[in-house]
Amino acid sequence: MTRMRIISMPYHDGRRDVDRGCGPEHLLHACSDVFGELPGSVVTVGPIDTGQPEAARVFHLADLLGREVRAARDEGLFPLILAGDCNSCVGTVAGCGGNGLGVVWLDAHPDFDTSERSHTGSLDAMGLAVITGHDWAVLRSGVTGFTEIAEDHVVHIGGRDFEPGQRDDFRSSNIRILEGNTFTGPELTAALDDLRARTNRAYLHIDLDCLDPSEGIANQYSADGGLSLARLLEIVNAVFDRFEVAAAAVTAYHPGSDIDNRMAGTASKVFATVMRRADEQ
Template sequence: MVRLRVIASPYHDGLAEFDRGRGPTRLLQAASHELAAESIVTVPAVDTSLPEAARVFELARHLSHCVRSALDEGLFPLVLAGDCNSSLGTAAGCGTDGLGVVWLDAHPDFDTPDQSHSGSLDAMGLAVLTGRCWSNLRQKTLGLEPIDDASVLHVSARDFESGQREELHRSGIHVLEGNTFTDAELRAELDHLGNRVRRMYLHIDLDCLDPSEGIANQYSADGGLSCARLQGIIENVFGRFDVSAAAVTAYNPDSDVDGRMASTATRVLATIAACVNG
């Protein structure tokens, strides 16, 4: 049986006003019984005097060491993180040679600094991961080699700013938007990935779920996945690939006013744990 290590990355970039630590902490509290983790590790905070982007990459460096350590010990790293830039540290810890990505998110996370309308670094995670921006920090701080577009499947994107949808579809990334795709289309895309890679990083931003399942964060958008469908996707990915790591990100307890998303996320985490140990 593969044992599970939960890695909590509860800092956005080391500053209190950006701290999203309550999300991973709350999910750990809600799902501790279902996860039955061998161990829980918290990623250390970074130097708050660093510039914002440097803090993001330094935090990713700390996370990468935690992920690598888990893998070296024969443990499966399950990352609970405040935002999607955690993907950089998780992928670096796994090593990107032969690594594919299934990325579930309501948003593309594919901005570059030149294209960004919001200025949000969190909206650039997948662009960095595929080598489109922040190359110096990506290489020097993380030693992170880009993942090829064709090895990435983006699922549930539906909330686009001007130009974002077109940019995502112009890339070589495969895209299944919203919740409009069929099970046959999903299988075909996973087959495509299976012809390219055997190892997989599974990235789940909880706003891939429809708000009817609960409100994950302030960016939640209609037209997302049901929890049952997300659980099916998780099972499909684990059934087809050697999943090196998984991450569940972007839970904001302030948005989850009725607690439904904490309950939904617990079912998602339980599904991952069952796949790891199944």
């Protein structure tokens, strides 16, 4: 039986409202058939002072999350993070130890903006940039144990919804990019095998909007042309086949967008696969 700790982390402003912050708690309830037999504990990150500036809240939550991830690993438990947004990656990387860590990132969006090149000002669109050493240097240095990830240790899968300039910024990096759902099986194999040649440890990051809306609506940023559930599960299995997976995160589920509850059902199948494979490693 899986030795796992589920770590629930709200949206980065500390809210638990229907659109964002309560997503992790909603999934815990909606997927109780999967989590019900879990012997490991469930912890919730926070609370934090919501009177802090937004960026301060992001990095404060990251520090708290990193401590929980580290504690789980120290106890021999697999950390499964349910997060309101993708900025959780900063804390997850800190808790796993970034030295030599690989990242397999599934997302409809690059999440590679910085404060200098952002058109929207969205901090949620900066997570992957932050963990690869771009921007917010002082605040990220305050996250206990954080070490940046080399760009060539990242494989990004499923990106297809780009703001002006984002695709060019992304492609000028050293990140291995497999866009949308148009890449071939051999291209996926080559990307993961190349990462495996660099490291045997990886963090698996799944923003549920990597999935096509035909599988359910994860959030208000869902976009056509995404992965099928079957293909996502193939990718999850391929990652576990090649790497010691240090932690996995499922992020950005907004219950208010999942009006027919299909994405919650889809997510339960993702959780079941991650749990099974974590138990096997």
